Amino acid sequence: MLNPLPPALTIVPPNRPLVGRVCPPGSKSITNRALLLAALANGTSRLTGALKSKDTTLMAAALRQMGVTVEEPGATSFTVTSTGRLRAPAGPLFLGNAGTATRFLAAAVATVDGEVIVDGDDEMRVRPIGPLVTALQSLGIDATSPTGCPPVTIRGKGSFGSGRVEIDGGLSSQYVSALLMAAPLGDGPITVALTGSDIGARGYVDLTLAAMRSFGATVQQLDAGTWLVQPTGYQAADLLVEPDASAATYLWGAQALTGGKIDLGVAADAFTQPDALAQAVIAQFPNMPAVIDGSQMQDAVPTLAVVAAFNNTPVRFVGIANLRVKETDRIRAVANELNRILPGLATEEGDDLLVASDTNLASRSQPARIVTYHDHRIAMSFALAGLKLSGITILDPACTGKTYPEYWDMLAGLGVELQPKA
Missing domain, CATH: 3.65.10.10 (Enolpyruvate transferase domain)
Known part of the structure; x- marks a missing residue:
C-alpha cells in the first residue's frame, strides 16, 4: 500500500x-537462530513461518558468503543446505545494525578455518561486544576487537575448542546464546557459565536452547547459570517459526x-x-x-x-x-x-x-x-x-x-x- x-x-x-x-x-529471534543452526547442520533444513526483514536478510547473506546455500522458496520460508561447516568468506561480513546476527556470527565463525571479519554500520560499531570477544579468547580462539565493538576479527582453526568458558551476560543475553550455539562444534564438551547472576532477558537463552535441541544438540543445564554442551554438531531439521x-x-x-x-x-x-x-x-x-x-x-x-x-x-x-x-x-x-x-x-x-x-x-x-x-x-x-x-x-x-x-x-x-x- x-x-x-x-x-x-x-x-x-x-x-x-x-x-x-x-x-x-515470524519471530526475528527464532528466525536468526534457526538460520544459523541450519547453516551449522549437515543436510537440508526447511524453515517455515520465518521472518523476511533487513536483519534476517543480512544473516542469510553472511551465511551465503561462507558457502551455505540459502534459498527462499516462499515469502515466509527458507531452505538451507550445508555440509555443517562454514568456509572463510572472500571479504568481511557486513551486518548493518543487526546486533543479534553480529554477536551470533562472531562466535560461530570461530569454527571457520581461516580469517573472518564481522562488521556493521556506524551504529553497530558503537555497540559493545567486548565480553564475547574475551570469552572467545579464553577458549584459545584468536579474536580481536580493538574498540570493544565491531569490527571483530576472528582467525579460526576449524573448531570451537573445549573446556570451560565464562561470560558476563548482564549486558546482553546474546553473548550467552552465541557461545551456546557454537559449542556443539567443539573438540570436546564445553561448559558455558555465567560469571554473575544477572543476565539480560534470560528467556532468550531458553529460546536458544530449544532451537539447538531442534537441530540435534545435547545440552544439560547444570544450574541456573551453567550449561554443559556436548560436541554433537548439528543435523538438519525442519522448523516452524512462531x-x-x-x-x-x-x-x-x-x-x-x-x-x-x-x-x-x-x-x-x-x-x-x-x-x-x-x-x-x-x-x-x-x-x-x-x-x-x-x-x-x-x-x-x-x-x-x-x-x-x-x-x-x-x-x-x-x-x-x-x-x-x-x-x-x-x-x-x-x-x-x-x-x-x-x-x-x-x-x-x-x-x-x-x-x-x-x-x-x-x-x-x-x-x-x-x-x-x-x-x-x-x-x-x-x-x-x-x-x-x-x-x-x-x-x-x-x-x-x-x-x-x-x-x-x-x-x-x-x-x-x-x-x-x-
Missing part, C-alpha cells in the same frame, strides 16, 4: 476501536489504546518468546502497575512506555539499563520523544524511566515530529501515540523494515489513515 515509503508519515487518529485480524510476522512476540506488542498496544479487538491468530500464552510477557501488563491499561520490571521483556519497553503515557497513574520502568546499548539508547530516545509530545511527560532517573502519564494527554498535546534514531522500535511504538493524538508524524518510517516490513500496511489494513509527508 505504501511503496516506497515517504520520508515521514502522519498518523490520523481513527477515533474508533481498531478491530480485525492481523498475522504478525510469530514475533515483539511485533505482537504493537497490536496489543493498539487494541488497548483504542478499545478494540485485534485477533492475532495465536494466544499470548502460546508464545515462547519473553516479550509476550508484555501482554499481561498492557491488558491492565489504563491501570498499569506503578512499577514495571522490563528486564525480561526489553524490546517491549518502548511499546509499554508509549501506552503508559495514557495510563491513569505514573509508571516507573526498572531493570532496563540494557536498553542503552540497543540500536540506540532507547531509554533516552523514548524519554526525548515523549517529551517532544508533551514536556515533562518522561524523566530519566539513572537507568530508570519514569512516565508521568496524563489521562488528558489527547487534549493537551501539540503536533510532534517523532525522531526515530534509525530505530525500528521507536518508530513502531510511537506510531501508537498517533492512534490517540492528532499530528503525530513519524520520521524515517522505512526503518521498520529491520524487523516488520509490513508494519505500516498492517495499520492501514486496520483502517488507520496514514498521510505521507515530506
Whole structure:
C-alpha cells in the first residue's frame, strides 16, 4: 500500500476501536537462530513461518558468503543446505545494525578455518561486544576487537575448542546464546557459565536452547547459570517459526489504546518468546502497575512506555539499563520523544524511566515530529501515540523494515489513515 515509503508519515487518529485480524510476522529471534543452526547442520533444513526483514536478510547473506546455500522458496520460508561447516568468506561480513546476527556470527565463525571479519554500520560499531570477544579468547580462539565493538576479527582453526568458558551476560543475553550455539562444534564438551547472576532477558537463552535441541544438540543445564554442551554438531531439521512476540506488542498496544479487538491468530500464552510477557501488563491499561520490571521483556519497553503515557497513574520502568546499548539508547530516545509530545511527560532517573502519564494527554498535546534514531522500535511504538493524538508524524518510517516490513500496511489494513509527508 505504501511503496516506497515517504520520508515521514502522519498518523490520523481513527477515533474508533481498531478491530480485525492481523498475522504478525515470524519471530526475528527464532528466525536468526534457526538460520544459523541450519547453516551449522549437515543436510537440508526447511524453515517455515520465518521472518523476511533487513536483519534476517543480512544473516542469510553472511551465511551465503561462507558457502551455505540459502534459498527462499516462499515469502515466509527458507531452505538451507550445508555440509555443517562454514568456509572463510572472500571479504568481511557486513551486518548493518543487526546486533543479534553480529554477536551470533562472531562466535560461530570461530569454527571457520581461516580469517573472518564481522562488521556493521556506524551504529553497530558503537555497540559493545567486548565480553564475547574475551570469552572467545579464553577458549584459545584468536579474536580481536580493538574498540570493544565491531569490527571483530576472528582467525579460526576449524573448531570451537573445549573446556570451560565464562561470560558476563548482564549486558546482553546474546553473548550467552552465541557461545551456546557454537559449542556443539567443539573438540570436546564445553561448559558455558555465567560469571554473575544477572543476565539480560534470560528467556532468550531458553529460546536458544530449544532451537539447538531442534537441530540435534545435547545440552544439560547444570544450574541456573551453567550449561554443559556436548560436541554433537548439528543435523538438519525442519522448523516452524512462531510469530514475533515483539511485533505482537504493537497490536496489543493498539487494541488497548483504542478499545478494540485485534485477533492475532495465536494466544499470548502460546508464545515462547519473553516479550509476550508484555501482554499481561498492557491488558491492565489504563491501570498499569506503578512499577514495571522490563528486564525480561526489553524490546517491549518502548511499546509499554508509549501506552503508559495514557495510563491513569505514573509508571516507573526498572531493570532496563540494557536498553542503552540497543540500536540506540532507547531509554533516552523514548524519554526525548515523549517529551517532544508533551514536556515533562518522561524523566530519566539513572537507568530508570519514569512516565508521568496524563489521562488528558489527547487534549493537551501539540503536533510532534517523532525522531526515530534509525530505530525500528521507536518508530513502531510511537506510531501508537498517533492512534490517540492528532499530528503525530513519524520520521524515517522505512526503518521498520529491520524487523516488520509490513508494519505500516498492517495499520492501514486496520483502517488507520496514514498521510505521507515530506
